[in-house]
Each structure stands twice: as structure tokens, then as C-alpha cells.
Amino acid sequence: MTEATRFTIFGSTGDLTYRKLLPALYQLEARGLLASGLTITCVGRKPLTAVTYVATARPWIEKGSRFRVDPEIFARFEARFRYVEMEITQVEDYDLLVDESEGDHLYYFAVAPAYFEPIARNLKEAGVLNQGTHRVILEKPFGEDETHARHLNTVLTDIFGESNLYRIDHYLGKEMIQNILAIRFANRLFEGIWNRNFIKEIQITAAETIGVENRGPYYEKAGAIQDMVQNHLLQLLSYVLMDPPTSRSEEAIQRQQSDIIRSLSVTEMVLGQYSANGELKGYREESKVDPQSVTETFVALKLGSSHEKFIGVPIYLRTGKRLDQKATTITVLFKTPSSPLFDNLKSHQEMLIIKIQPDEGIYFRFNAKKPGTDQTINPVMMNFCQSCIYENRINTPEAYERLLGDALRHDKTLFTGWDMVELTWQFASALSAFKTKHGVMLQLYPANTDGPQAAQDLLHHTGSTWIRSDITEEAYAL
Numbered sequence: 348m349t350e351a352t353r354f355t356i357f358g359s360t361g362d363l364t365y366r367k368l369l370p371a372l373y374q375l376e377a378r379g380l381l382a383s384g385l386t387i388t389c390v391g392r393k394p395l396t397a398v399t400y401v402a403t404a405r406p407w408i409e410k411g412s413r414f415r416v417d418p419e420i421f422a423r424f425e426a427r428f429r430y431v432e433m434e435i436t437q438v439e440d441y442d443l444l445v446d447e448s449e450g451d452h453l454y455y456f457a458v459a460p461a462y463f464e465p466i467a468r469n470l471k472e473a474g475v476l477n478q479g480t481h482r483v484i485l486e487k488p489f490g491e492d493e494t495h496a497r498h499l500n501t502v503l504t505d506i507f508g509e510s511n512l513y514r515i516d517h518y519l520g521k522e523m524i525q526n527i528l529a530i531r532f533a534n535r536l537f538e539g540i541w542n543r544n545f546i547k548e549i550q551i552t553a554a555e556t557i558g559v560e561n562r563g564p565y566y567e568k569a570g571a572i573q574d575m576v577q578n579h580l581l582q583l584l585s586y587v588l589m590d591p592p593t594s595r596s597e598e599a600i601q602r603q604q605s606d607i608i609r610s611l612s613v614t615e616m617v618l619g620q621y622s623a624n625g626e627l628k629g630y631r632e633e634s635k636v637d638p639q640s641v642t643e644t645f646v647a648l649k650l651g652s653s654h655e656k657f658i659g660v661p662i663y664l665r666t667g668k669r670l671d672q673k674a675t676t677i678t679v680l681f682k683t684p685s686s687p688l689f690d691n692l693k694s695h696q697e698m699l700i701i702k703i704q705p706d707e708g709i710y711f712r713f714n715a716k717k718p719g720t721d722q723t724i725n726p727v728m729m730n731f732c733q734s735c736i737y738e739n740r741i742n743t744p745e746a747y748e749r750l751l752g753d754a755l756r757h758d759k760t761l762f763t764g765w766d767m768v769e770l771t772w773q774f775a776s777a778l779s780a781f782k783t784k785h786g787v788m789l790q791l792y793p794a795n796t797d798g799p800q801a802a803q804d805l806l807h808h809t810g811s812t813w814i815r816s817d818i819t820e821e822a823y824a825l
């Protein structure tokens with residue numbers, strides 16, 4: 348297997364490239380993981396040169412890289428760059444990308460999915476794919492809806508072949524998501540109780556404090572369901588529920604994930620949109636957003652799974668922008684044991700929280716006896732802070748760094764196969780159908796709050812509440 352020799356970015360002047368891809372590539376450079384012959388070709392329609400492009404990119408790299416930028420390493424990195432000014436929809440311009448070498452070419456489509464097909468067709472038609480090997484990393488969302496995703500998949504598979512398609516969901520590159528499998532399958536303690544006999548409910552929250560920022564046109568089309576649920580949250584949920592895979596291969600893991608996605612059904616839905624609050628603008632006042640927009644910036648769902656281990660276990664997902672906390676967490680709440688020995692067991696819920704970001708760690712709350720002669724139960728906790736322990740010791744790679752490094756080495760394990768993409772689109776279509784059938788109305792919530800009241804009510808009527816990530820900071824006095 349040859350090492351990649353040319354890495355080409357379509358959409359090189361976009362937010363994703365500046366904020367994520369270039370810092371990730373620089374980090375790989377700093378770790379000595381970029382092959383000496385690798386060149387980085389940035390395709391854009393702005394009139395730039397390699398020198399002016401890198402000068403524009405440098406502050407982003409300095410800001411986004413987890414390493415301080417070292418002049419010597421940066422000089423080596425800068426020397427790899429080539430900038431090609433072209434219009435990605437014009438096939439004639441692709442002559443500029445023809446490379447007669449037998450090398451391995453890796454393309455990154457960091458553009459809206461509507462451009463995936465024209466770029467792929469133009470690469471083929473212009474003869475760029477005639478020499479060497481050609482692989483593509485495809486940003487999410489893969490397609491604009493279920494039908495478009497299917498069409499796109501046929502076109503891209505015809506041109507490149509499934510084995511050369513790397514569909515990225517950067518959540519899978521996050522250390523704590525990989526850790527879910529270790530927590531579950533490397534501990535008898537948890538795997539033995541990972542079923543409906545012990546689990547009362549599961550909650551997954553992906554809360555952001557930021558608004559839509561400068562991504563209005565994209566977000567107007569996608570909304571929270573396509574931006575977060577259809578990919579990241581379903582990936583997370585399938586890692587939480589899946590049966591043990593038979594191997595570490597991409598196929599074995601995704602087979603189990605797919606079984607979970609197939610087993611899901613939605614029973615309740617709340618959609619919200621943030622409104623102005625003090626200094627903070629409402630979604631409809633954001634730049635390039637329709638002042639009458641009905642796009643959801645918040646979604647809360649109650650789901651069920653027909654997987655035999657989880658029948659009857661309510662699964663709650665919620666995600667939103669402009670909420671009052673930034674946290675992605677998975678919370679597993681356990682059923683209360685019945686014991687005649689203690690009076691107040693019911694009021695203290697045992698729970699396991701897996702903290703994905705920004706804090707990384709595992710919080711486990713369980714019951715112990717309050718010291719003294721009475722039989723009062725007090726919750727106690729174990730709080731493992733992964734980021735505190737490892738950060739300064741082994742420099743955990745960030746998600747894009749990990750995934751780009753994997754793609755350069757031809758490792759597809761953490762990239763999403765077509766089956767999963769298709770199933771998650773089907774799930775998104777089922778959500779749309781549910782919304783229409785039940786006439787789910789958009790609820791406004793003030794920016795910097797916990798989301799619409801209806802999302803709280805979703806749980807209240809089962810006697811539960813959303814567990815906030817800051818619960819892990821609470822101390823329980825003995």
C-alpha cells in the first residue's frame with residue numbers, strides 16, 4: 348500500500364479547512380506523520396498563491412493547533428503547499444490537477460454535498476483519475492436528503508469504488524467515543540448490567556452555547572436534525588446500545604451499529620428555535636437566515652428500541668444551539684433496587700455519565716450509607732477526568748488529526764460505511780414523517796437557557812429530568 352503523495356482540498360478557503368483541517372495537518376507534520384513526499388494542493392476560486400494562501404491560513408493554524416507553531420516545522424509544512432485557482436464546476440479547469448505520477452491521491456471534499464457529484468465527474472472527465480490511485484474523504488452531510496444520498500452514493504461508487512470512499516463523521520475520531528467500547532466491553536461490571544433489567548433510561552445530550560454563527564445558509568437547510576441527530580447522535584447511540592462486535596474491523600463494528608439504528612422508533616419529539624435574549628440575537632436575526640425561518644435549532648426525542656436487551660427502556664436524545672451549557676454527555680440511569688434495609692433509596696439515582704466533550708471522563712454515582720447509626724443512604728461518586736490525567740502526558744490527538752492520519756494510512760476503521768449512512772438517512776426521513784403526522788410545532792426558547800419547556804415535560808411525565816453535565820461537579824456531603 349503506497350503512502351498518499353498528494354492531498355487535495357476542495358473548499359480550501361472555507362471554515363472547515365481553516366479551523367479544522369489545516370491545524371490537524373500541521374499537528375500530523377509536527378508529529379512526523381506526513382510522508383516526506385506528500386504535497387498539499389489547495390483548490391479555491393479566490394485569486395491566491397501558495398504563499399498568500401499559507402499566510403492567510405497561518406493564524407488559523409496557530410489558533411487551532413494543540414502545539415505551539417515551531418518555525419522550522421512550519422517551514423517544512425509550508426513547502427508542501429500548492430494553490431490552484433479554479434472553479435470547481437468547470438471541467439476545463441481540472442487540467443490543472445492532472446498528475447501523471449503513479450502516486451496515491453487523496454481528495455478532501457470540504458464543500459457542500461451539492462458539489463460532490465460535479466467534482467467527482469469533473470475529476471473523471473478531465474482525466475485526473477487516469478494515473479495512480481484515487482481516494483476521497485467526504486464531509487458530512489453525505490447528501491442533502493435520503494434520495495440525494497442514494498444517488499450520490501451510486502455516482503461516487505461508480506467513479507471511485509466503495510473501498511476508496513472515506514465518509515467522515517469527526518465524532519468517531521473523538522477519544523471518549525472510542526472509549527465507550529472499552530468501558531462497555533472491557534469491564535464485566537458494566538456489560539453485565541447493560542440491559543433492560545438494570546437500565547431505567549438513557550439520555551444523550553449534545554448542547555452548544557454558540558449560535559449558528561456564519562453558517563446560516565447551511566444551517567437553514569440542515570437544522571438540528573440533520574446537523575446533529577442524523578449523524579453524531581445516532582453514532583453515539585449505536586455505540587451505547589450495540590452488541591459486542593466480533594472484531595475491530597469497520598465491517599464488524601458497523602454491522603452491530605446498523606442493527607441498533609434499525610431497531611429504533613420515535614415516540615415523542617420537541618422542536619425548538621432560539622429567540623433573542625438580552626445581547627444575544629435570536630436565530631431569525633442571524634446573518635443569512637430567513638427572518639421567518641422555521642428551521643429547528645433544538646430537538647429533543649424520546650425513542651424506543653426493539654433490540655431484545657432494550658425493549659421498554661426510554662431513550663432520550665437532545666441537542667441544541669444557544670443553550671446555557673456546552674456539553675456532550677451520555678447518561679445511563681439505573682433502576683432503583685428495592686431493599687427493606689434502607690428508607691430513602693428511591694430518591695438517589697445510580698447513574699453513569701460518559702463525558703465526551705469539552706470535559707472528557709466518566710462519572711459514576713452510586714449509593715453508600717451515611718456514617719452513623721441510622722440507615723440513611725447518600726449518593727457518592729467516582730469522577731474520572733480523562734482529560735486531566737492524560738492531557739499533558741500523551742497529547743491525545745484531536746478528532747480530525749486522528750481521522751486524517753488514519754485516511755493517509757489507508758485505515759478506514761473510523762469512517763462510515765454506506766449501510767450506516769443509508770440507515771441514518773432513513774431515520775431522518777422517519778423523523779420528518781413523524782413531525783408531519785403529529786403536527787409537531789416549533790417552540791421558541793430564549794438564547795442561553797435550557798431549551799423549550801416542552802423538552803423538560805417530555806421527561807417529567809415519566810418522573811424523570813434531564814441530567815445536566817454539571818451534576819458531576821456537585822459534592823455529596825456524607
Ligand SMILES: NC(=O)c1ccc[n+]([C@@H]2O[C@H](COP(=O)([O-])OP(=O)(O)OC[C@H]3O[C@@H](n4cnc5c(N)ncnc54)[C@H](OP(=O)(O)O)[C@@H]3O)[C@@H](O)[C@H]2O)c1
Nearest residue numbers: 358359360361362363392434435457458459460486487488
Ligand atoms: N465548518 C464546520 O465546522 C463543518 C463541520 C462539519 C462538516 N462541515 C461540512 O463541510 C463542508 C464545508 O463547510 P464549511 O463550513 O467549510 O463551508 P464554507 O465556509 O461555506 O466553505 C465552503 C468552501 O467551498 C468553496 N466553494 C463553494 N462553492 C464553490 C465553487 N462554485 N467553486 C469553488 N469553490 C467553491 C468556498 O470557496 P469560496 O471561499 O471561494 O467561497 C469555500 O472554500 C459542508 O458540507 C459542511 O456541512 C463543516
